[in-house]
Amino acid sequence: MKALHWRLAPFFIFLALVLVFWRGLALDPHHLPSTKVGQPLPSFQLTSFGETKRSSKSMLGHVSLLNVWASWCMACADEQAVLMRLAKQGVSIYGLNYKDSMDNAKEWLSEWGNPYQQIGEDVDGKVAINLGVYGAPETFLIDKNGIIRYRHVGALTMVIWEKEFAPLIQLLESVE
């Protein structure tokens, strides 16, 4: 029966491979965990469209979203409807306008809607680098103490909101 053993080897190697594949189907290769989760939001000073300078410290005290967006980003238009809806529901959303021009950004907001309480301009992307941003759109969940709790890459959808953000927010709101 020695001959049978080595002939069965390909079969068992294949079974191992299938196991890896099976496990792989449950994973999402596009899900990229942020190294910034658990870190405090880097403080920044941003002008909001040439008007008053605001500090990121004004985001403390309540759970909020920081949405990285740009007028040249097509997927941002996709998620705008979702963000408008969330803003109507009372979610605090701050915008980080990433590598954009003021005029284009204003025009884009007037067309797609403005869900943001405040907007910061990050013209050269330096703040985004500190945040570990891959590209637009990205949405960060910030807790009351200014700690980054979650980062979603890509357009925000209601499905992702229900699944990832809503439970976390509930948890964070209840904590002091």
Added chain:
Amino acid sequence: MIAEAGLFSLIIALFFSILLVILPSVGVIKNLSILQLTAGRYVFGQFLFIGIAYLCLTLCFLRDDFTVIYVLTNSSISLPWFYKFCAVWGGHEGSMLLWVAILSFWTLCVSQFSKHLAEEIRVRVLVILGALSAGFILFVITTSNPFLRQFQILHAHGRDLNPLLQDPGFLFHPPMLYMGYVGFAVAFSFAIATLWLGRVESAWVRWTRPWTLAAWCCLTTGITLGSWWAYRELGWGGWWFWDPVENASFMPWLVGTALIHSLVVNEQRGQFKAWSLLLAISAFSLSLIGTFLVRSGVLTSVHAFAVDPQRGLFILFFLLMVIGGSLLLFALRSQTLQTEKKLNSVSREGAMLLNNVFLFSAMATVLMGTVYPLLIDGLGLGKLSVGAPYFNTVFVPLMIPLFILMGLGAHLKWHSDCLKTVLLRLSGVAFFSILLPIGILFFCAKVINPSALLGLVLAFWILFTTLKAVWNKRQSRGLFHISQTYWGMVVAHCGVAATIIGIAVSTNYGMQEDVRVALGEQFNFAGFQFQFVKETNLKGPNYHGVQTQFKISSANRSVTIYPEKRIYNVGQMAMTESAIDVTPLRDVYVALGEPLDSYTWSVRLYYKPFVRWIWGGGVMILLGGLLALLDRRYYKT
């Protein structure tokens, strides 16, 4: 209407393939030859109705029927008609329909051209092909239906075919690849049929060989085309990226090459039966695994189709049944087929065995690298990606002994030989293989790059040993008694040498530069003088943009090329159409970057010596395969 007709046809085709599996099998079990003989009818029925389904989908594209979701997302009104033809296979659903259509075509060919085969083998082969067909058609109908409709968006113009695919290379690359992948199903079916029958007909090798060669030739063409197309289209000067989808086509090719060589030994010496069976099963299994990797969403890739875990689950289950079942069958049945003959390690058989081992190991390293990110993520160890550095580090060293072996193998005698005498005989060849490249590189390039030198030495070794083998044969048998198959081997091996030269020289002596250039400016690069001559606006059928004119001059020659920057109207996607000045010995490649100012561009320049030899070698390998395939003497018995 037409879409529904297509779907209905597909369902009828499914019935035919199920009939193809069940009725002849019953005939086999109950020994009723009349049932066995009906197989041919079902094959034809299956082919006919899949053909109708494919035709229906094509018609939907040609008629711009945007109520069909698949047409809406892969075509547009302004898409030129010939690209509409190939947009049919531009997305997942349509490409699976193409797969199924090609499988039915191969099945028909087997049914028509194997009348001389013993009935008991023939019917089993067709049953297995039918089972594969049934599985795939079921997959298409349940998870990947290209005929789904939508009636919300009525005045659509279509989302357009991805501009990257709007290139002549796309006309041929996927169909050729699929002909190869799917063609290995035939060798696979022959192997399983043999195991099912329980004994190896001594002629099964001869029956399998042409089908294997044909599939292998198609796959070679597909891979070569893909590489050439990527080089032209992507604008980075690269021609192979070890992307999961590229690997998915390369792995079956490696195993297919091992299979061809194994079949030779099987035929000449009656040995390697188990190897041939295992390789035949593996080649098609890798095609299936490749399909899984690319369409299930488990890997990120620039080629990856839309993600759907449900599809992944179906394919995985199918994989388990087909591959698991065949490997189990192999384990249980193959010992009944083995005639034990002692193998001398120093012999042509020994060299072929080593050849199989190297090729299989190379395939294993590629598989490992492709699947590794999945493994690490699954074990919760993080997210990483495996790229060219890994593959180049592991794959290239495996190839070096293989190339040396290629040269040796043709000179070793069957059954047993003496290594010392062979090495002595070839010492002159070895000497020249090392000396000549040193001389050539020193003379032409002044600087000797060690990596390029290694590549050239190996290439010359293969070239000279192969030619010397031909010379020996001519001396012993005369030029006209050398079989066409042997010439096929010669041409294919020389093709490998050509490819190695192309890779070694273009990689190590290539140059690249980014320049900022304004209209009218002149500059130098790689010994050529360039001038940015003109810039005009461009309007195409479904794009607009800018066309520039660059003049390239050297001592004795001057040529004008037209790099473009296109924006495709529908998706607003910007594309660089690089322009290449091609000569057999070098490419000069100009790609437009970003516009920096009015009439000023950032331009990327590449100088790629001998890069055409890579695909030239691929064409030679194909020719070699065709020569062997079309060897009439082979079919005369």
